[in-house]
Amino acid sequence: MSQKALILWTCCFLLIFSALSPVSAVRPGETVVKIMALQGPTGLTLLKMIQDNPVLSPNITTSYTILKGPDQIIVKIVSGEADIAALPTNLAAILYNKGINIRLLAVTNWGVNYLIGRDRSIHTWTDLKGKEVAIAPPGATPDLLFRFILESNGLDPEADLKLVYYSTPVELAHLMIAGRVELGVLPEPWVSQVMLKETTTEILLDFQEEWKKIHNQNRSYPQSCLVVKTAFAQAYPELISAFLREAAASSAWVMQNPDQAGILAEKHLSIQATAGPLAIPRCNLDFLRPWEVKEEIEAFLHALYKYNPDSIGARIPDANFYQ
Amino acid sequence: MRTSTNKLARKVQLMISGPCESWLLVFFLWKLAALRIGKELILPAPERVFAVLLNLVQTPEFWRHFFATLRRGIVGFLFSYFAGVTFGLCAGLNSYFNQIFRPVLVTMRSTPSMSFILLALIWFKSDAVAIFVTFFVVFPLVTQNVLEGINQVDPALLEMAEIFRVKPGRILWKLYLPAILPFLVAGAAAGLGITWKVMIAAEVMAVPRWGIGTRMDTARIFLNTSEVFAWTAVVVSLGYLFDRALAYITKNLTLPWRKP
Numbered sequence: 001m002s003q004k005a006l007i008l009w010t011c012c013f014l015l016i017f018s019a020l021s022p023v024s025a026v027r028p029g030e031t032v033v034k035i036m037a038l039q040g041p042t043g044l045t046l047l048k049m050i051q052d053n054p055v056l057s058p059n060i061t062t063s064y065t066i067l068k069g070p071d072q073i074i075v076k077i078v079s080g081e082a083d084i085a086a087l088p089t090n091l092a093a094i095l096y097n098k099g100i101n102i103r104l105l106a107v108t109n110w111g112v113n114y115l116i117g118r119d120r121s122i123h124t125w126t127d128l129k130g131k132e133v134a135i136a137p138p139g140a141t142p143d144l145l146f147r148f149i150l151e152s153n154g155l156d157p158e159a160d161l162k163l164v165y166y167s168t169p170v171e172l173a174h175l176m177i178a179g180r181v182e183l184g185v186l187p188e189p190w191v192s193q194v195m196l197k198e199t200t201t202e203i204l205l206d207f208q209e210e211w212k213k214i215h216n217q218n219r220s221y222p223q224s225c226l227v228v229k230t231a232f233a234q235a236y237p238e239l240i241s242a243f244l245r246e247a248a249a250s251s252a253w254v255m256q257n258p259d260q261a262g263i264l265a266e267k268h269l270s271i272q273a274t275a276g277p278l279a280i281p282r283c284n285l286d287f288l289r290p291w292e293v294k295e296e297i298e299a300f301l302h303a304l305y306k307y308n309p310d311s312i313g314a315r316i317p318d319a320n321f322y323q
Numbered sequence: 324m325r326t327s328t329n330k331l332a333r334k335v336q337l338m339i340s341g342p343c344e345s346w347l348l349v350f351f352l353w354k355l356a357a358l359r360i361g362k363e364l365i366l367p368a369p370e371r372v373f374a375v376l377l378n379l380v381q382t383p384e385f386w387r388h389f390f391a392t393l394r395r396g397i398v399g400f401l402f403s404y405f406a407g408v409t410f411g412l413c414a415g416l417n418s419y420f421n422q423i424f425r426p427v428l429v430t431m432r433s434t435p436s437m438s439f440i441l442l443a444l445i446w447f448k449s450d451a452v453a454i455f456v457t458f459f460v461v462f463p464l465v466t467q468n469v470l471e472g473i474n475q476v477d478p479a480l481l482e483m484a485e486i487f488r489v490k491p492g493r494i495l496w497k498l499y500l501p502a503i504l505p506f507l508v509a510g511a512a513a514g515l516g517i518t519w520k521v522m523i524a525a526e527v528m529a530v531p532r533w534g535i536g537t538r539m540d541t542a543r544i545f546l547n548t549s550e551v552f553a554w555t556a557v558v559v560s561l562g563y564l565f566d567r568a569l570a571y572i573t574k575n576l577t578l579p580w581r582k583p
Contacts, residue, residue, distance in 0.1 A: 074546060078364060094546050098364045138530050139541035165449065167530045167540070310545040 033057075033232075033239060036065045036076050037086035039270045041188050041283045042224045045108040046086055047261055048250035050268050056246065057239040066268055077102065083232045084243065089225045089297065090141055090304055090312050096321050097313030101230040103323045106244065107222040107293055108251060110284040113142050114191045115205040116176070117183035122204045125153040129160050134175070134184040136166035142185050144307040145207055145221070152214045176201065189271045189279035196274055208284055220284060221300040222293060233323075244289075251287040254280060290322040297322075367549040376553040389557065391533035392522060395450075396561075399457030400518045404511060407462045411469025415503075421470075431463040436521050440528050452529035453522050453536070460521045461514040468510030472503025508573045515569060519562045 033056065037043030043050070043066060050064045065082075067073045070091060076082040078100055086108065096102055121127060128150070135143045143165075147157045157163060164181075166172040173190040175181045177197045183204070186194065195201050208220035226247065233240050254261040262276025271279065290297065304311040350369050357368040367375075379385045414421040414428075439459045443452040476498055484494050526536020535554055542550035 070544070078362065091546075095364075098546060099362070100364070136530075137540060137544065138532070138537055140544050163532075165530045165532065165537075167444075167528055171444065308541075308545070310542070310547050310550075313546075 407465025415473030472506030
């Protein structure tokens with residue numbers, strides 16, 4: 001080994017020691033509660049709060065951030081920057097299972113997926129036999145739910161119909177508006193946007209109603225939720241209860257005032273104002289605490305797990321996830 | 324004789340110890356960074372990625388995704404390569420054709436590959452997107468290489484061949500081919516290298532039913548960073564394998580011309 005190599009390896013060992021030294025993670029003197037939400041229906045529950053910014057605790061200011069994609073909200077949660085976040089429930093389970101210290105605070109919406117198209121011959125799920133259906137993206141929650149529902153109706157997703165995949169709902173929505181896709185699985189607000197622009201498109205099948213039927217329960221599947229950083233929840237219990245009160249009120253307001261909420265949704269959540277009033281009633285907002293709906297949450301996670309364990313982080317979260 | 328054997332031994336030793344140490348260093352720094360970050364979500368440790376890869380190769384889906392991408396890559400590359408050689412020869416031998424063709428080539432070369440991907444997503448079904456994009460990236464690269472090779476032919480020799488009325492076929496075979504051959508090989512190496520990179524990017528965007536890019540995207544959606552790393556290792560090995568295979572083939576192929 002030459003002298004240069006020796007120096008190189010020495011540097012490496014020095015790096016080890018610096019690497020193993022603890023990273024300072026605690027931010028002292030926290031005075032701002034950072035609430036972050038994903039744009040679109042996931043953040044819909046918090047809409048009124050984002051607009052009014054109510055005081056949650058006398059000495060603490062609240063800041064709201066709307067993030068464009070799951071990747072961005074993941075970064076904020078993993079880095080510990082977000083104190084409270086609105087995101088898909090399976091993503092919350094993944095983060096929890098990957099060792100991120102978060103807890104479920106509430107389930108906020110109960111499914112926004114629909115099968116839409118121009119083919120009027122489709123009235124039941126079994127009518128889909130032999131048809132071509134587009135989904136975006138492959139392997140994500142809508143795809144897994146669709147497969148679950150098909151199999152529950154005695155259909156084989158691989159053999160009985162042709163599934164075509166696109167990378168994003170935006171792309172699929174544009175193709176449906178252009179009339180190049182006959183049948184597609186889309187979430188709100190894309191359903192409403194397609195129906196506004198391509199007026200012969202109709203909602204043919206409702207994922208939520210079918211889910212209730214299959215599981216014989218009153219509630220559909222818990223698609224989106226709110227999570228809180230565990231340390232934050234323990235440090236500010238009063239603030240959390242104030243937040244939950246306000247969030248529940250905001251959720252109820254959005255459902256009761258779809259027109260006004262539609263305008264706010266365009267301003268804050270990048271949902272077109274024309275689509276908002278149509279989309280909001282179909283977003284199935286219902287603000288519930290985790291322990292009230294633990295069974296429903298677990299049924300949802302089990303179904304996803306069956307199709308791809310990775311979709312919930314490779315295991316069913318333990319009781320701590322529900323606080 | 325003895326000194327040359329020693330030299331050879333030294334060379335072999337360098338070849339082995341060099342890469343070996345560099346690999347060690349890479350894994351060492353990687354492990355270090357993983358320890359420092361301490362979150363598999365952000366940077367999984369090398370042994371974790373290896374374990375995921377081992378699990379992955381045991382599933383039948385892995386091979387289906389693997390061969391789908393492999394097939395797409397070979398088809399895309401061969402198609403672009405032969406088109407590139409043909410167009411390169413035409414443009415190199417005919418200055419009028421060259422004048423017409425050059426702006427097109429320059430445009431293709433300077434267009435971001437993401438533009439091709441985005442447009443292909445609108446125009447084609449997902450399976451064709453990756454091949455189309457590969458063509459638009461590899462084709463100009465190969466053409467450029469062939470053109471450069473033709474420019475390397477000694478004009479004095481060409482003039483002489485003309486004076487002595489050497490048959491065009493013989494000129495092509497004896498003068499042009501030896502000159503452009505190294506460029507053909509370089510073009511193939513560069514084209515193959517970029518094929519896999521572009522192919523995966525296009526697959527991630529177009530999500531064909533089967534393909535490594537599709538699985539990478541699914542792994543990313545579900546924050547399975549280890550799997551993203553594992554698939555990346557698969558693609559890197561694929562590229563490396565093809566690079567070695569090409570080197571082996573060309574070593575044997577170019578021999579007749581290298582003989583004095």
